[in-house]
Amino acid sequence: MFKTLRPALVLFVLLSALTGLLYPLAVTGAAQALFPAQAEGSLVLRGGKPVGSALIGQNFSDPGHFWGRPSATAPMPYNGGASVGSNQGPLNPALVDAVKGRVEALRAADPANAQPVPVDLVTASASGLDPHISPAAAQYQAARVARVRGLSLDRVELLIEDHTEGPWLGLLGEARVNVLALNMALDAAAR
Structure with missing residues (x-):
């Protein structure tokens, strides 16, 4: 059973890190670099x-x-x-x-x-x-x-x-x- 759950758990962790951490940081960084006034409100x-x-x-x-x-x-x-x-x-x-x-x-x-x-x-x-x-x-x-x-x-x-x-x-x-x-x-x- 662990053999079938392992790929799902690895994928879950990777996608969580990608969409929950890396993507928001990249978008925030791009906004700060390209549109600093708007990014600051x-x-x-x-x-x-x-x-x-x-x-x-x-x-x-x-x-x-x-x-x-x-x-x-x-x-x-x-x-x-x-x-x-x-x-x-x-x-x-x-x-x-x-x-x-x-x-x-x-x-x-x-x-x-x-x-x-x-x-x-x-x-x-x-x-x-x-x-x-x-x-x-x-x-x-x-x-x-x-x-x-x-x-x-x-x-x-x-x-x-x-x-x-x-x-x-x-x-x-x-x-x-x-x-x-x-x-x-x-x-x-x-x-």
């Missing part, structure tokens, strides 16, 4: 200290900053360890109530703004971690941010334009604005 640094990631949204609630998409993660917003969508359909009463509450919060933060609220400001992305908003969502918030910061609307709109990324390779996806990068530029402009 795409960290955004200010003064040599990490302030966030270019790939994960952050919870900005100060009216002087641009707000990102709502997060669907729990127990805290933008929790990278709990990446999940809400799985609520458009007719789900909980989603309808949440969207109404978010619209009311946006209207309360800028009562003079009569523009329609862009959908990405009131609905979470599939992962619940999206760091981007649409240029329309940034423009919707521009007057509020300019007023609270004491900056001209033209200056804030120029920052939005400077931080708008086009579709990948000019073809795939839509234009987007990284909220963390925009808010960091806004903080630098206010100095």
Whole structure:
């Protein structure tokens, strides 16, 4: 019996070492060598200290900053360890109530703004971690941010334009604005 089990056990140990140890080490090493910033989490640094990631949204609630998409993660917003969508359909009463509450919060933060609220400001992305908003969502918030910061609307709109990324390779996806990068530029402009 040992004669028939021995090849199976040897193969099990070899494949375990290959797929559980050698392959992950090789992939990690290649990622570190070829894409060091991405392999380290795409960290955004200010003064040599990490302030966030270019790939994960952050919870900005100060009216002087641009707000990102709502997060669907729990127990805290933008929790990278709990990446999940809400799985609520458009007719789900909980989603309808949440969207109404978010619209009311946006209207309360800028009562003079009569523009329609862009959908990405009131609905979470599939992962619940999206760091981007649409240029329309940034423009919707521009007057509020300019007023609270004491900056001209033209200056804030120029920052939005400077931080708008086009579709990948000019073809795939839509234009987007990284909220963390925009808010960091806004903080630098206010100095």
